Amino acid sequence: MSSRDRILGRVRRALADVPDGDTSYKAYEASMDRGYAREHGDRTTEQTVDLLAENLADYRAIVHRCAAADLPELLTRLFASRGSRSVLVPPGLPPHWLAAADPVRIHDRAASTPHELDRVDSVITGCALAVAETGTIVLDGSPDQGRRRITLVPDHHICVVRVPDQVVSSVPVALERLDPARPLTWISGPSATSDIELDRVEGVHGPRTLEVVLMSEE
Amino acid sequence: MSGGTFVGMPAFPEAAHEAVGNTTLRANLRHATHTIRDKRARAVAELDDWAELRAAGRRVKDHTLRHLDRYLVQLEESVVRAGGTVHWAADADEANRIVTDLVKATGESEVVKVKSMATQEIGLNEALEAEGIHAYETDLAELIVQLGRDRPSHILVPAIHRNRGEIRDIFAKEMAGWGRPAPEGLTDTPAELAEAARLHLREKFLRAKVGISGANFMVAETGTLVVVESEGNGRMCLTLPETLISVVGIEKLVPTWRDLEVFLQTLPRSSTAERMNPYTSMWTGTTDSDTADGPSTFHLVLLDNGRTDTLADEVGRQALRCIRCSACLNVCPVYERAGGHAYGSVYPGPIGAILSPQLRGTQSEIDASLPYASSLCGACYEVCPVAIDIPEVLVHLRERVVQGGEATRHGTKVMLKPAKGHAAERAAMRAAGLVFARPGALRAGQRLASRTRRLHPRTLPGPGRAWSATRELPKVPAEPFRDWWQRTQGARSKGKGNDA
Numbered sequence: 001m002s003s004r005d006r007i008l009g010r011v012r013r014a015l016a017d018v019p020d021g022d023t024s025y026k027a028y029e030a031s032m033d034r035g036y037a038r039e040h041g042d043r044t045t046e047q048t049v050d051l052l053a054e055n056l057a058d059y060r061a062i063v064h065r066c067a068a069a070d071l072p073e074l075l076t077r078l079f080a081s082r083g084s085r086s087v088l089v090p091p092g093l094p095p096h097w098l099a100a101a102d103p104v105r106i107h108d109r110a111a112s113t114p115h116e117l118d119r120v121d122s123v124i125t126g127c128a129l130a131v132a133e134t135g136t137i138v139l140d141g142s143p144d145q146g147r148r149r150i151t152l153v154p155d156h157h158i159c160v161v162r163v164p165d166q167v168v169s170s171v172p173v174a175l176e177r178l179d180p181a182r183p184l185t186w187i188s189g190p191s192a193t194s195d196i197e198l199d200r201v202e203g204v205h206g207p208r209t210l211e212v213v214l215m216s217e218e
Numbered sequence: 219m220s221g222g223t224f225v226g227m228p229a230f231p232e233a234a235h236e237a238v239g240n241t242t243l244r245a246n247l248r249h250a251t252h253t254i255r256d257k258r259a260r261a262v263a264e265l266d267d268w269a270e271l272r273a274a275g276r277r278v279k280d281h282t283l284r285h286l287d288r289y290l291v292q293l294e295e296s297v298v299r300a301g302g303t304v305h306w307a308a309d310a311d312e313a314n315r316i317v318t319d320l321v322k323a324t325g326e327s328e329v330v331k332v333k334s335m336a337t338q339e340i341g342l343n344e345a346l347e348a349e350g351i352h353a354y355e356t357d358l359a360e361l362i363v364q365l366g367r368d369r370p371s372h373i374l375v376p377a378i379h380r381n382r383g384e385i386r387d388i389f390a391k392e393m394a395g396w397g398r399p400a401p402e403g404l405t406d407t408p409a410e411l412a413e414a415a416r417l418h419l420r421e422k423f424l425r426a427k428v429g430i431s432g433a434n435f436m437v438a439e440t441g442t443l444v445v446v447e448s449e450g451n452g453r454m455c456l457t458l459p460e461t462l463i464s465v466v467g468i469e470k471l472v473p474t475w476r477d478l479e480v481f482l483q484t485l486p487r488s489s490t491a492e493r494m495n496p497y498t499s500m501w502t503g504t505t506d507s508d509t510a511d512g513p514s515t516f517h518l519v520l521l522d523n524g525r526t527d528t529l530a531d532e533v534g535r536q537a538l539r540c541i542r543c544s545a546c547l548n549v550c551p552v553y554e555r556a557g558g559h560a561y562g563s564v565y566p567g568p569i570g571a572i573l574s575p576q577l578r579g580t581q582s583e584i585d586a587s588l589p590y591a592s593s594l595c596g597a598c599y600e601v602c603p604v605a606i607d608i609p610e611v612l613v614h615l616r617e618r619v620v621q622g623g624e625a626t627r628h629g630t631k632v633m634l635k636p637a638k639g640h641a642a643e644r645a646a647m648r649a650a651g652l653v654f655a656r657p658g659a660l661r662a663g664q665r666l667a668s669r670t671r672r673l674h675p676r677t678l679p680g681p682g683r684a685w686s687a688t689r690e691l692p693k694v695p696a697e698p699f700r701d702w703w704q705r706t707q708g709a710r711s712k713g714k715g716n717d718a
């Protein structure tokens with residue numbers, strides 16, 4: 001007997017006391033009492049964006065706000081203040097975002113080795129959406145975000161969130177808008193550890209600095 | 219550690235007795251558990267629907283367990299459809315063999331690991347080492363444990379028992395033997411220690427070809443696996459290698475994508491007391507060429523190793539709802555004093571006290587003692603985000619230890635004999651049963667006890683001495699309650715008849 005059959009057989013014998021029932025998803029969803037809230041609190045769109053900014057900052061992300069027209073100038077300033085000489089760029093990043101930026105552009109290619117990525121100073125991406133209640137940005141590997149690894153290996157990540165379109169209130173609303181077939185990465189603040197006497201230290205293995213730009217589109 | 223029991227581990231009371239005498243350990247633990255528990259209470263208070271989320275988490279997990287066979291088959295189909303390969307492992311040895319063979323097939327002799335309770339449970343690192351494959355733990359706390367040739371003592375913060383000075387010494391002494399040495403003049407500030415770990419591990423991440431992980435959740439509907447973490451070492455192991463092998467307990471399933479909305483709200487707040495942990499990675503098989511991202515080969519090893527035996531126990535099966543948040547450890551007065559090592563398992567604390575004896579059986583001395591590693595205060599149940607009634611299972615397992623009875627081991631029903639060393643307790647329970655069934659005898663005994671109360675010793679003689687050494691014997695009242703009631707209320711209630 002294969003282990004698959006052995007385990008499934010054990011499960012069925014273990015559940016001999018459980019009555020059979022309709023296990024279709026429809027029946028499951030109908031029977032599942034989800035008495036919890038879709039989102040917490042009653043907020044205007046503006047308040048939701050404010051909450052996102054507040055929660056991002058609470059977990060030590062650096063938050064900036066700007067109008068779409070001012071983004072290139074802001075990014076140039078952010079790279080300069082950090083002294084970044086090279087920046088990783090996903091293939092679908094709107095080119096005008098970096099129109100004024102000085103750093104050498106390194107393109108996200110499948111062939112790049114992790115060591116090459118390790119030598120890059122900064123990375124800039126868009127996002128799939130951002131969750132206000134938790135202060136989370138979610139990347140799904142779309143062309144303006146690139147592969148997971150480009151937002152992981154470099155020490156400095158700038159993420160641009162289109163406000164208010166890409167901002168959702170809560171985790172339930174976020175999941176509804178995401179496609180599970182895509183590679184998803186949820187990021188809440190920079191890499192952190194509390195493993196030494198529970199003192200929070202930013203940046204163990206991921207980027208030590210996360211800057212989030214909330215860009216209003218009008 | 220293979221098979222689950224730490225070799226040579228004494229039973230809980232002995233191990234705890236030793237730990238309680240270690241003042242550094244107790245101070246480290248007290249500081250840590252109190253800090254997390256206070257933060258957790260604040261994080262939970264932010265959500266006014268916590269009770270509903272907790273109830274939903276319980277219902278989702280119970281529903282999954284009730285139909286586990288169907289959901290496992292569906293998960294397998296979903297993972298295969300997404301380009302992954304699924305393996306089934308009935309026990310630790312089989313899981314270790316599968317993983318070892320998969321690593322050997324890649325031709326590699328090094329793997330990087332994300333912290334995983336399941337692989338610790340089966341002793342994977344030791345099994346790989348025996349075949350000449352070095353497994354590097356990459357979570358900072360796991361690194362501290364691995365470099366210190368130590369054992370983890372907490373589910374979430376495995377090096378919780380170590381303070382910064384001890385960690386500095388371990389890094390300075392051991393890092394060189396594993397790869398990049400610790401920087402010269404390393405101090406004990408957490409930032410510097412974290413930086414030393416970053417440098418030490420980065421060289422391993424960047425050259426790694428095989429990653430090994432567990433998973434916090436698996437979604438049957440979509441075949442998606444989820445890993446939540448803070449440091450980014452998880453993302454490194456899940457992203458950079460060419461081959462990813464995930465070893466996951468069969469109870470980590472949820473039916474639908476939507477179900478994650480419950481646990482992604484309750485898990486971070488219960489474990490690290492954060493609104494959300496810094497990083498969550500979700501992957502569904504190996505992505506197609508359009509989104510090619512991460513490992514090109516993905517293996518999922520579904521692990522039983524005692525879980526189906528636990529499922530067969532109608533009271534005990536609720537332990538399989540556990541999402542490994544460790545909230546129960548941080549509120550437990552016994553864990554706080556005894557420390558994680560005393561539990562003799564990778565699962566310490568209240569959840570370990572009910573999980574280990576079920577996964578491994580109650581036959582060993584340590585496993586038979588674990589259901590007693592509790593004051594039954596109920597704090598663990600209060601904080602559990604999936605509402606596992608740990609005290610209920612503890613009492614149930616105590617009964618099994620003392621009385622013996624039917625249980626399932628390796629898929630087969632067995633009759634357990636009563637454990638040794640509980641003869642006095644069993645005799646006392648039997649005598650109590652006899653007396654309670656005979657009101658006349660009970661009354662006579664109580665009156666006798668009241669009349670002789672001045673003569674009662676303060677400790678018990680004979681085999682009862684050990685029991686009374688740590689307990690105050692209850693004082694016997696001057697008059698039995700039943701006599702007092704008869705004297706003061708008896709006449710009145712007689713007159714009232716049965717109209718209540």
